[in-house]
Amino acid sequence: MAYFIPTAAEDVxxxxxxxVDLYHPKSFVTKYVFSQDAKVIxxxxxxxxxxxxxxxxxxxxxxxxxxGFPDTFSFISAEAYYxxxxxxxxxxxxxxxxxxxLGGFGNYLIPLMVGARDMVxxxxxxxxxxxxxxAVLVLVASLFVPGGPTGAGWTLYPPQAILxxxxxxxxxxxxxxVSLALFIVGFTMGGLNYVVTVLQARTRGMSLMxxxxxxxxxxxxxxxxxxxxxALFVGAVMMTLDRILGTSFFMPAIVELGEQLNYDGGSPLLxxxxxxxxxxxxxYIVALPGFGIVSDLLATHARRNIFGYRMMVWAIVIIGGLxxxxxxxxxxxxxxxxxxxxxxxxxxxxxxxxxxxxVYNWVLTLWRGNIHLTLPMLFAIAFIVTFVNGGITGLFLGxxxxxxxxxxxxxxxxxxxxxxxxxxxxxxxxxxxxxYPKITGRMxxxxxxxxxxxxxxxxxxxxxxxxxxxxxxxVPRRYYEMGETGFIPPSAHTLNGFVSIVALTxxxxxxxFLFNIVWSAYKGKKAGSNPWRATTLEWQTPxxxxxxxxxxxxxxxxxxxxxxxxxxxxxxxxxxQNVPPDKVAIEDGHKGLYGAAVQPAE
Amino acid sequence: xxxxxxxxxxxxxxxxxxxxxxxxxxxxxxxxxxxGLRFLLAVVTVLFSLLVVAYGDRMALxxxxxxxxxxxxxxNTVVLMFSSLAWYWACINARRxxxxxxxxxxxxxxxxxxxxxxxxxxxxQQMIALGYYAESNPANAFFYLVTAAHGLHLVGGLxxxxxxxxxxxxxxxxxxxxxxxxxxxxxxxxLLVVWLxxxxxxxxx
Numbered sequence: 001m002a003y004f005i006p007t008a009a010e011d012v013x014x015x016x017x018x019x020v021d022l023y024h025p026k027s028f029v030t031k032y033v034f035s036q037d038a039k040v041i042x043x044x045x046x047x048x049x050x051x052x053x054x055x056x057x058x059x060x061x062x063x064x065x066x067x068g069f070p071d072t073f074s075f076i077s078a079e080a081y082y083x084x085x086x087x088x089x090x091x092x093x094x095x096x097x098x099x100x101x102l103g104g105f106g107n108y109l110i111p112l113m114v115g116a117r118d119m120v121x122x123x124x125x126x127x128x129x130x131x132x133x134x135a136v137l138v139l140v141a142s143l144f145v146p147g148g149p150t151g152a153g154w155t156l157y158p159p160q161a162i163l164x165x166x167x168x169x170x171x172x173x174x175x176x177x178v179s180l181a182l183f184i185v186g187f188t189m190g191g192l193n194y195v196v197t198v199l200q201a202r203t204r205g206m207s208l209m210x211x212x213x214x215x216x217x218x219x220x221x222x223x224x225x226x227x228x229x230x231a232l233f234v235g236a237v238m239m240t241l242d243r244i245l246g247t248s249f250f251m252p253a254i255v256e257l258g259e260q261l262n263y264d265g266g267s268p269l270l271x272x273x274x275x276x277x278x279x280x281x282x283x284y285i286v287a288l289p290g291f292g293i294v295s296d297l298l299a300t301h302a303r304r305n306i307f308g309y310r311m312m313v314w315a316i317v318i319i320g321g322l323x324x325x326x327x328x329x330x331x332x333x334x335x336x337x338x339x340x341x342x343x344x345x346x347x348x349x350x351x352x353x354x355x356x357x358x359v360y361n362w363v364l365t366l367w368r369g370n371i372h373l374t375l376p377m378l379f380a381i382a383f384i385v386t387f388v389n390g391g392i393t394g395l396f397l398g399x400x401x402x403x404x405x406x407x408x409x410x411x412x413x414x415x416x417x418x419x420x421x422x423x424x425x426x427x428x429x430x431x432x433x434x435x436y437p438k439i440t441g442r443m444x445x446x447x448x449x450x451x452x453x454x455x456x457x458x459x460x461x462x463x464x465x466x467x468x469x470x471x472x473x474x475v476p477r478r479y480y481e482m483g484e485t486g487f488i489p490p491s492a493h494t495l496n497g498f499v500s501i502v503a504l505t506x507x508x509x510x511x512x513f514l515f516n517i518v519w520s521a522y523k524g525k526k527a528g529s530n531p532w533r534a535t536t537l538e539w540q541t542p543x544x545x546x547x548x549x550x551x552x553x554x555x556x557x558x559x560x561x562x563x564x565x566x567x568x569x570x571x572x573x574x575x576x577q578n579v580p581p582d583k584v585a586i587e588d589g590h591k592g593l594y595g596a597a598v599q600p601a602e
Numbered sequence: 603x604x605x606x607x608x609x610x611x612x613x614x615x616x617x618x619x620x621x622x623x624x625x626x627x628x629x630x631x632x633x634x635x636x637x638g639l640r641f642l643l644a645v646v647t648v649l650f651s652l653l654v655v656a657y658g659d660r661m662a663l664x665x666x667x668x669x670x671x672x673x674x675x676x677x678n679t680v681v682l683m684f685s686s687l688a689w690y691w692a693c694i695n696a697r698r699x700x701x702x703x704x705x706x707x708x709x710x711x712x713x714x715x716x717x718x719x720x721x722x723x724x725x726x727q728q729m730i731a732l733g734y735y736a737e738s739n740p741a742n743a744f745f746y747l748v749t750a751a752h753g754l755h756l757v758g759g760l761x762x763x764x765x766x767x768x769x770x771x772x773x774x775x776x777x778x779x780x781x782x783x784x785x786x787x788x789x790x791x792x793l794l795v796v797w798l799x800x801x802x803x804x805x806x807x
Contacts, residue, residue, distance in 0.1 A: 115627075120634050188645055192638050200634045202627035209613040226641065230649035234656065241747065246737035249660070265665040265740060270656060277652075309613065317609075561613035 022117050022549055036122035038107040041129050045103030052136050053096035059088040061507055068500025070481040078480040079167040082151030089154030101289040106194045106218045112538035113215050115203025115556050117549045119193040131186030135179045142175035150176045158250035158268050162243040174243055177236040184229040194222040205558030212536045212562040216313050217292020220320040221285045228281035235274035272334055276327040284323040286420055288316055290427040291358055294380050297430050298362055300534045301377035302369030303573050305563035307361045315354035322351040332400045333407045341400035348398035359388055375449040379430030382457045383423050390418025411471025414464045422460040437531050441544050442524030448516040452509050459506035466495050533574050536562050540576050569593040639785050643792055650796050653748055660740050661807050667739045671804055672728045678721040685714035686794045689787035696780040704770055712763045715756055722753050748800050759789050
């Protein structure tokens with residue numbers, strides 16, 4: 001059968017869906033404040049997320065000061081310590097990582113990578129940012145109410161979360177729950193945009209399987225977010241009612257300080273099911289965009305197509321689906337029916353299979369590739385290393401029996417920081433180094449970047465690798481201090497001190513990064529429109545940074561997938577997605593691409 | 603091409619295939635706002651399903667005392683059904699291109715939705731007056747929670763109603779507002795189905 005190869009834009013069927021009606025802002029306020037342009041909204045999300053993330057980073061330093069040097073800092077009381085843990089965890093997972101990956105990278109990259117002018121519902125997109133900002137402000141407000149922010153742990157388990165023994169049980173917990181509810185409303189609005197734009201607003205020729213994996217990662221993560229956040233919403237509303245109205249959704253009959261409280265019959269386990277039904281997909285909401293971005297960083301900087309693209313897409317989709325049936329592996333020691341533990345351990349081990357497949361494909365992408373050790377590539381390789389480490393410890397914890405002694409120890413802390421703290425953050429850094437030239441037109445400073453990378457990578461490993469050992473010893477998590485506990489040797493205390501010093505050093509390295517971002521915006525080397533010689537559409541815009549409407553008068557037409565790097569027979573080592581087949585420069589002496597003569601048209 | 607066929611494509615084979623198969627950039631041939639609404643309805647379905655599951659879970663415990671639903675709820679249900687019918691009427695007229703019919707449908711649909719909400723609030727007042735406070739019993743707590751959740755979603759729908767109505771009353775062409783009217787109607791019918799399920803749950807447990 002003779003295949004028809006499109007050589008011109010007319011050969012591709014016209015889009016059935018009309019172009020988005022672009023809103024043309026006129027004033028400063030409508031251009032940069034209440035902007036409906038996804039690129040501006042992305043920057044707003046990114047700045048807000050990074051700002052609140054810095055607050056959480058400082059809280060982590062305070063926690064490390066307490067753990068490394070107990071009895072030294074009198075202002076870090078036990079109550080304060082629990083408040084630090086809670087706010088650090090909640091901010092990092094939800095307000096930083098989710099907001100930055102979906103709101104920041106999603107808003108900027110999705111329209112550009114699929115060839116759209118903007119998101120499909122720009123007004124709702126704009127509202128989503130302001131609701132997110134309101135959620136952040138409500139959370140920050142909880143720092144200043146009497147009693148301070150909640151100290152219930154990021155998992156907010158009842159009944160303790162709303163009882164007087166826990167810090168923040170006056171106003172802090174209510175503000176936290178209200179803030180979460182607002183965040184969920186905002187992210188539903190944003191999420192609808194990301195999902196529907198990917199499905200409906202791709203440019204001509206951009207089939208689903210020609211999209212870069214960055215888009216696939218963010219797309220599936222958004223679907224997970226849309227379906228999983230309602231569980232947290234329901235839990236948050238019910239807990240708020242328990243606290244404010246005195247209902248007993250989660251509160252059992254309980255005696256507090258010798259007094260019987262008015263609660264009765266509620267089930268704390270119900271909250272745990274609701275929370276983790278959200279909580280497990282949430283970690284994949286954080287991980288999947290990272291997986292997608294890393295695939296693109298590796299392909300671009302190794303000048304190779306991603307190995308096994310179709311399997312990578314299906315792995316993302318399957319991981320997304322399976323993520324809904326593993327939640328109770330966070331509840332092995334909750335007292336639930338042990339047969340549940342058997343079921344969830346099985347599904348947890350199954351989900352490791354597509355995840356491992358992705359790791360093999362990343363490594364195979366690098367194999368015999370033309371690897372350029374640029375900063376994005378360094379961060380991408382560091383991601384693979386740390387994610388494998390964290391993933392393997394996850395296999396330990398996924399087995400119910402092994403989890404019993406390791407639960408609530410520093411081993412769990414080490415595991416989740418590796419997979420969620422170190423690995424996705426390394427991807428975020430890599431992504432910023434990679435796309436900064438697109439957003440600003442300038443490169444980030446290489447020397448400052450190298451300092452930032454090596455200190456962060458070596459430092460983060462030095463922080464979290466020892467914590468595994470502490471966990472195996474039995475050192476508990478969420479403890480304000482170890483005291484003179486018999487089974488904890490003095491060397492563990494020394495190790496804690498070492499980890500704290502490294503943590504503070506890594507913190508300083510982040511200041512180098514922040515300085516780099518600001519300095520390079522004015523003094524950075526000019527980048528040109530495609531400094532990495534990448535194939536994906538966002539690098540093919542007529543202006544850099546992309547102007548209003550992204551593409552100029554005509555939308556691009558796509559003729560190939562996103563990974564035509566080092567194609568045999570091509571003159572350049574990359575072929576952008578929107579270059580028609582008859583315009584591809586062929587190497588001298590070759591008849592065509594892949595060694596073949598150009599095929600005749602139908 | 604069906605979604606499955608799209609996902610098994612081999613994209614590294616540049617640009618091959620029959621001309622008719624070459625992609626035009628959208629996964630579904632229905633209008634984009636319709637796709638958006640369907641995803642929103644999926645999210646809302648998950649939310650109410652979780653509420654129903656939590657209700658069923660809590661109901662099993664010994665301290666559950668079912669509360670007597672006020673007769674007013676039956677009237678409210680009829681009002682909500684009328685509201686759906688009014689939206690259906692608005693849809694038919696939007697398709698026919700009759701702006702007056704659309705206006706009547708919008709007024710009746712929105713007005714009866716507001717009447718439903720007032721009725722729900724009255725029902726709450728009746729229950730409180732009879733001494734069924736939220737904190738006294740889990741059945742009471744769930745009653746207030748599910749009716750509040752449903753009511754708030756209806757308020758959200760009224761925001762969409764307001765935007766559609768302002769387009770219609772400012773004289774915009776009926777053909778252009780037709781999609782808005784149809785999507786609002788779908789949302790209203792969805793909320794009616796949700797209410798019927800919640801009401802049945804309250805009645806029979």
